[in-house]
Amino acid sequence: MQLALFIIFGGLALAGALNLLFQRHPINSALSLVVVMMSLAVLYWSLGAEFLAAAQVIVYSGAIMVLFVFVIMLLNAGEEEKTHGSRAAYGAGIPGAAAIFCLLSFVFLSERDALGKVSVGGFLGNAVDNIAEVSATLFTKLLLPFEVTSILILVAILGAVVLARKEQ
Amino acid sequence: MVPTAYYLILAAMLFSIGIGAFLIKRNVITIFISIELMLNGVNLTFVAFAQMWHQISGQIFVFFVMVVAAAEAAVGLAIIISIFRTRQTLNVDEIDLMNS
Amino acid sequence: MSHLTNFEVFLLLSVLKVAVVLVITLMCVAYTVLLERKLLGRMQNRWGPSRVGPFGLLQPMVDGAKLFLKEDLMPLAVERPLFLLAPMIALGCALISVSVVPFGAVTRVSGVDIFEVANVNIGLLVILGITSIGVYGIALSGWSSNNKYSLLGSLRSTAQVISYELALGLSLVGVVLRAQSLNLRTIVDSQSAHGMLSWNIFGGFQFVAFFIYMMAAYAETNRAPFDLPEAETELVAGYHLEYSSMKFAMFFMAEYANMITVGCVATLLFFGGATSMFGHVFDGFLNTRFFNAVFPVLWFVVKVFGFLALYIWVRATLPRFRYDQLMSFGWKFLLPLAMANIIVTSFVLAMRG
Numbered sequence: 001m002q003l004a005l006f007i008i009f010g011g012l013a014l015a016g017a018l019n020l021l022f023q024r025h026p027i028n029s030a031l032s033l034v035v036v037m038m039s040l041a042v043l044y045w046s047l048g049a050e051f052l053a054a055a056q057v058i059v060y061s062g063a064i065m066v067l068f069v070f071v072i073m074l075l076n077a078g079e080e081e082k083t084h085g086s087r088a089a090y091g092a093g094i095p096g097a098a099a100i101f102c103l104l105s106f107v108f109l110s111e112r113d114a115l116g117k118v119s120v121g122g123f124l125g126n127a128v129d130n131i132a133e134v135s136a137t138l139f140t141k142l143l144l145p146f147e148v149t150s151i152l153i154l155v156a157i158l159g160a161v162v163l164a165r166k167e168q
Numbered sequence: 169m170v171p172t173a174y175y176l177i178l179a180a181m182l183f184s185i186g187i188g189a190f191l192i193k194r195n196v197i198t199i200f201i202s203i204e205l206m207l208n209g210v211n212l213t214f215v216a217f218a219q220m221w222h223q224i225s226g227q228i229f230v231f232f233v234m235v236v237a238a239a240e241a242a243v244g245l246a247i248i249i250s251i252f253r254t255r256q257t258l259n260v261d262e263i264d265l266m267n268s
Numbered sequence: 269m270s271h272l273t274n275f276e277v278f279l280l281l282s283v284l285k286v287a288v289v290l291v292i293t294l295m296c297v298a299y300t301v302l303l304e305r306k307l308l309g310r311m312q313n314r315w316g317p318s319r320v321g322p323f324g325l326l327q328p329m330v331d332g333a334k335l336f337l338k339e340d341l342m343p344l345a346v347e348r349p350l351f352l353l354a355p356m357i358a359l360g361c362a363l364i365s366v367s368v369v370p371f372g373a374v375t376r377v378s379g380v381d382i383f384e385v386a387n388v389n390i391g392l393l394v395i396l397g398i399t400s401i402g403v404y405g406i407a408l409s410g411w412s413s414n415n416k417y418s419l420l421g422s423l424r425s426t427a428q429v430i431s432y433e434l435a436l437g438l439s440l441v442g443v444v445l446r447a448q449s450l451n452l453r454t455i456v457d458s459q460s461a462h463g464m465l466s467w468n469i470f471g472g473f474q475f476v477a478f479f480i481y482m483m484a485a486y487a488e489t490n491r492a493p494f495d496l497p498e499a500e501t502e503l504v505a506g507y508h509l510e511y512s513s514m515k516f517a518m519f520f521m522a523e524y525a526n527m528i529t530v531g532c533v534a535t536l537l538f539f540g541g542a543t544s545m546f547g548h549v550f551d552g553f554l555n556t557r558f559f560n561a562v563f564p565v566l567w568f569v570v571k572v573f574g575f576l577a578l579y580i581w582v583r584a585t586l587p588r589f590r591y592d593q594l595m596s597f598g599w600k601f602l603l604p605l606a607m608a609n610i611i612v613t614s615f616v617l618a619m620r621g
Contacts, residue, residue, distance in 0.1 A: 006170050010178045017185040017205060026197045027411065029189075031350075033201050034404070036182070040208055043175070047219040049227050054393035056211075058437075059234055062400025064204070064241045066407065066430055071245045072197055073411050073423060077258040093191030101184035108176045115172040118219045129389050131450060133224050134231070142228060149235045156239035163246035 002120040005046050009039040026077065030068045037061040046120055050130045175216035182209035196248055196258045200241070207237050274379070281380040286367070289385055293366050297524045298328035304524075304580045311584040338513035343414075346510065350412035355511065355518035358405030362525035365398045369532045370453050372542050373564040383542075383565065384453070391452040392444065395533055396437055399488060403429050405522065406490075410507040422507035424591060425490060425497035431598040432487035432494075438606035439480035442613040443537045446472045456541035463547020467540040473616075476609045478538045480602050482578075485530040487598060489523060492583035496591055531575035535568060542568040 016035035023029050037060050045053040108115070138146055186206035193199055211230045218226025248258070255263045272280070302324060306316030317324035342351065368391040372383030381387060388394055403426055410422020444450060446468060447458040459467050468474045487494040497507065508519045535541055542564035544550070554563075589597065 002170050006174065010174075013178065014181060014185075017182050020198075020201065020205065021185055021189045021192070026195050026201070029193075029198050029201050031404075031408075033205060036205065037208060038401075040212055043178075043212065044215050047175070047215050049215050049218070049230075050388075050390050051393075052211075052215060052227055052230055054390050054397055055231065055234060057397035058393065058400050059238060060204075060208075062397060062403065063430065063433075064238050066400075066403050066426065067241060067245060068197065068201060068204075069404070069407055069411075070423065070426060071249065073407065073419065075197075075249070075252050075258065077195065077197070077252070089192050089194070093188050096191060097184045097188030100187055101180055104180035104184070105177050108173045108180065112171060112173040115176070116220060117169040117171050118175070118216065119169055130227075131390065134227055137224050137228055138231070145232065149232060152239050153235065156242050160242040160246040163243065164249045 002046055005120075006043065009042045009046075012036075013039040013043070027069065027072050030065060030072055033068075034061050034065050037065065047118060048120075048130060051134050172216055172220045176213055179209045179212040179216070182206075182212065194259050194261060196251070196260055196263070197245075199260065200244055200248070204237065204241070207233060277378050278380055281378065281382070282385070285382060285385050289366055290363065293363060293525065293528065294521070296528055297521050298332065300524045300528060300576055301331070301520075302327050303576060304583075307577065307580045308584050311581070332517075335513055335517040340514060341512045343510055345414045347412040347414065350408045351510075352515075354405050354409035354412060355515045355522070356405075357408070358402060358522040359518040359525070361398050361402035361405065362522040362529065365395050365529040366525075366532065368394050368452060369529075369536065370456060370541065371532070371565055371568045373560065374453070375561045383561075387451070387453060390450045392440060392450045392455070392537075395529070396433075396440075399436070400433060402522075402526070405519075406507055409511070409519070413507070413510040415510060418507050418509050421497050421509070425507055428490070428494065428497065428591075428594060428598075429488055431595060432484045432602070435480055435598060435602035435606050436484035436488060438603070438610060439477045439484060440537060441606075441610045442474050442477045443468050443472070445610075445613050445617055446474070452536055452541075456536055456543065459540040460543040461547070463543070463549065464540070464545045466547070467538065469538040474538060474609075474613070476605065477613075478534070480606050480609065481534060481538070483602055484598075485534070486579070486582065487594070489526040489530060491523070491527065491579060493586040493588050494594055496588055496594065499588060527576060527579055528572065531572040531579070532568075534575055535571040539571050 013036045016032045016039065019032040020029045020036070023032065037056060041053040041056040041061070044056060183206050186202045186209060189202035189205065190199055193202065211233055214226045214230045214233070218224065218230075251263060252258060257263065302317065305327075306318075306324065309316030317327040320326045320330050342348070367385040368388050370381075370384040370387075375382055406422050406429065407426045410418045410420075410425075413419070443455060447455040449455065449458075459472070462471070465471045469478045486492070490497060508516055511519060544563065544567050
């Protein structure tokens with residue numbers, strides 16, 4: 001059953017990513033990315049990372065992407081046009097992306113046996129559930145990075161407010 | 169039981185589609201969105217490996233990636249808003265010189 | 269049921285639970301509309317709807333029929349896919365939140381708990397996540413209407429909702445600290461020791477968190493006194509201006525379903541959920557399996573009903589906030605207060621050891 005879950009939601013993520021590529025208006029790209037993120041949240045849950053699935057939905061698709069959609073609606077920039085630069089980019093971009101994908105999948109497929117299989121549901125080290133395990137490591141061994149990221153967010157808030165303010 | 173390689177190949181596909189969109193698209197916001205797609209591909213790789221090796225540090229790294237992506241998105245969009253205010257366009261071909 | 273495997277029994281019972289909970293929730297949404305109209309009418313010294321059926325009890329049926337039969341107008345310039353998707357997102361998210369709520373005591377039929385649709389270890393985060401996704405319904409409805417005033421109304425409402433989501437999430441951290449889990453059943457069980465005295469609002473001293481949660485929930489559901497984006501006198505009725513008949517009904521139902529979800533979450537987290545007010549004092553009284561299953565559900569319904577009445581009472585009493593007052597209230601008052609609540613709660617819990 002994990003295979004069915006993987007195929008359905010992996011296919012949905014892939015369809016969303018391709019839709020992002022082929023849509024002309026940025027709002028459709030943003031909404032396709034929301035679809036990708038929600039299906040990735042399901043894949044994280046199937047890999048046993050419940051907290052990350054919830055964080056992906058709440059933080060990534062529920063806050064960051066809402067910010068993107070908000071800015072797109074506010075700026076109202078319109079559809080893309082075909083310019084000289086964009087035709088040159090097609091010539092360089094598509095082969096480049098395809099080359100990177102071929103390289104990565106060659107590496108992964110050649111090591112397919114060494115990578116093994118994953119099972120549905122999590123592993124539990126010495127904690128009751130996934131959240132307890134994540135928080136046990138996050139608040140003891142990795143406390144300093146955690147506090148540094150909170151300062152990072154504070155700096156980002158200040159930076160965003162200063163940059164987006166109207167000139168007076 | 170799904171082979172780990174399938175998850176990794178899916179993540180590689182998302183990453184390369186993100187690179188393709190980054191190189192092809194001309195709207196600044198769409199380029200920014202493709203960066204987020206690349207980050208999501210990388211997150212999936214981390215979570216798959218965390219499950220494979222039964223270590224929690226992969227998931228914690230994804231947590232930090234999400235936090236940094238949030239901070240970067242906020243600041244980047246603020247920059248885009250101020251670019252729009254001065255140049256009145258979001259096409260990267262037209263905002264690529266410092267004074268124009 | 270012996271010829272079915274465990275998984276098939278689980279699947280069938282789950283589908284049955286989902287269907288029953290969905291139907292009951294939709295009926296509750298319809299009758300919440302009637303409750304609001306009657307209570308508002310009474311508080312304004314008039315009868316509410318009272319002509320259709322005894323005490324106006326058939327009014328929701330008639331209203332539903334009216335909304336179905338209205339002409340479904342779709343202006344030419346709207347973006348059709350997003351226009352059709354926005355009310356579906358709004359109503360879908362409002363209804364999905366009920367799936368993790370335990371509305372009764374643990375009662376197992378063939379090994380499946382029948383009073384909770386899904387027992388998820390991160391139930392509280394699921395509810396917060398669904399609330400975050402519901403923002404898209406509002407944002408897309410204004411955008412796809414292709415109408416300046418709808419867009420402005422929806423941008424205002426989106427900004428309001430995402431601002432108050434922070435205070436909402438932070439106010440629930442105190443409860444989670446006391447219950448040591450995000451599982452809603454565990455949170456309810458942590459409040460069942462001594463009846464009313466061990467509820468999180470009294471024994472857990474989370475009254476500040478409760479106050480913050482109520483304010484933030486009123487703002488999240490776009491209800492009075494925070495209903496500026498959708499008031500009829502402001503910005504031509506806001507983001508659902510271009511919607512008619514069935515799609516408008518979906519937005520309308522989504523608002524009342526969100527009210528019911530907020531009521532459910534508030535009872536679970538602060539008022540002991542399905543446990544009784546008297547705790548274990550009356551445990552020996554009527555101790556049959558049937559009554560042990562039914563009475564907790566009745567307690568839950570009474571508590572949620574109390575919250576709905578509180579919602580309507582606040583709507584009838586308080587005037588509307590202006591938009592800048594609303595935003596500064598959320599960011600400058602509720603958010604620091606929620607953070608102070610977390611600090612004080614964790615300090616007290618650390619002191620107690």
